[in-house]
Amino acid sequence: MTESMVKAGPRVLRLGTRRSLMATTQSQRVADRLTALTGRPVELVGVTTFGDVTKAHLAQLGGTGVFVSALRDKLIEGEIDFAVHSLKDLPTASDPRILLAATPPRDDPRDALVGAAKLADLRPGDKVGTGSPRRVAQLRVLRPDLDYVPIRGNADTRIGKVTSGELAAVVLAAAGLGRLGRAAEISELFDVADVLPAPGQGALAVECRADDHALAELLAVLDDARTRAAVIAERAVLAALEAGCSAPVGAYASDEGHILNLTAAVVAFDGTRSVRKSTAGDPSAAMELGRDLAAAMIAEGAGTLMGERTH
Numbered sequence: 108m109t110e111s112m113v114k115a116g117p118r119v120l121r122l123g124t125r126r127s128l129m130a131t132t133q134s135q136r137v138a139d140r141l142t143a144l145t146g147r148p149v150e151l152v153g154v155t156t157f158g159d160v161t162k163a164h165l166a167q168l169g170g171t172g173v174f175v176s177a178l179r180d181k182l183i184e185g186e187i188d189f190a191v192h193s194l195k196d197l198p199t200a201s202d203p204r205i206l207l208a209a210t211p212p213r214d215d216p217r218d219a220l221v222g223a224a225k226l227a228d229l230r231p232g233d234k235v236g237t238g239s240p241r242r243v244a245q246l247r248v249l250r251p252d253l254d255y256v257p258i259r260g261n262a263d264t265r266i267g268k269v270t271s272g273e274l275a276a277v278v279l280a281a282a283g284l285g286r287l288g289r290a291a292e293i294s295e296l297f298d299v300a301d302v303l304p305a306p307g308q309g310a311l312a313v314e315c316r317a318d319d320h321a322l323a324e325l326l327a328v329l330d331d332a333r334t335r336a337a338v339i340a341e342r343a344v345l346a347a348l349e350a351g352c353s354a355p356v357g358a359y360a361s362d363e364g365h366i367l368n369l370t371a372a373v374v375a376f377d378g379t380r381s382v383r384k385s386t387a388g389d390p391s392a393a394m395e396l397g398r399d400l401a402a403a404m405i406a407e408g409a410g411t412l413m414g415e416r417t418h
């Protein structure tokens with residue numbers, strides 16, 4: 108009898124992940140951390156999602172969750188045990204069969220410029236690539252004289268357009284660039300006061316089946332309470348505004364000394380008008396904080412701004 112037959116050990120947990128380099132990198136990081144903390148072995152299972160195969164412009168897909176549904180399907184079918192997503196890609200509508208088991212400590216939430224110069228040093232008319240209405244709207248406030256060009260594709264493809272000279276710069280999430288090992292190419296990190304990040308940007312979501320109580324308990328070791336409170340508040344704003352990931356909505360919360368500070372903004376696509384509000388409260392009431400802030404924004408016309416065409 109071999110030793111491995113005597114000590115069968117715990118079953119290997121199957122972690123479902125998108126196949127992109129960013130997704131597999133962040134999933135592997137979560138897998139390693141879980142194994143380090145609990146001793147449980149984890150294997151990555153690659154899943155192709157609609158968001159990875161479609162050539163359509165993300166803002167035109169209409170629905171949110173293009174990167175998420177396939178992984179949730181595999182979870183519900185029992186083909187994987189848990190999944191890791193970029194939290195900002197999660198649809199705001201919750202699925203009763205799925206549990207947000209953990210929100211690991213957040214990475215840098217800021218947006219980043221990749222190019223030869225800082226935004227202020229680009230020349231009038233320079234082309235800046237970003238497919239996000241939220242980023243375009245806020246950048247237009249800072250530099251209305253630049254030419255904002257919609258782009259898609261992974262970070263490699265996007266940065267390639269700068270290297271080739273097709274674009275002067277591109278805007279990406281700092282967290283994603285960090286996970287890809289490309290943080291050194293960042294020419295400027297935007298202060299959250301200037302470019303409010305997408306709700307949940309820089310954070311990860313670890314999901315399992317809602318009825319898998321044993322696994323939920325295990326995954327809870329990965330959770331960071333401060334990150335969870337912040338992203339709950341940010342996503343509550345998005346949900347109450349009935350906006351998706353392609354809406355010109357920014358929200359950022361940070362927990363300082365047990366007070367949760369939350370700022371959210373809706374910016375008209377041309378950058379000329381915006382509704383921006385801040386609030387603070389107890390982290391345990393994060394959801395209400397976000398919902399109430401959104402209600403106050405709607406009272407100031409946020410809904411009208413969002414309803415305007417985005418292209």
Ligand SMILES: NCc1[nH]cc(CCC(=O)O)c1CC(=O)O
Pocket residue numbers: 193194195196278279280282283284307308309310311
């Ligand atoms: N929508 C795609 C997406 N989803 C998560 C990230 C980056 C990592 C993060 O924000 O957590 C990105 C790319 C980007 O916005 O540059």
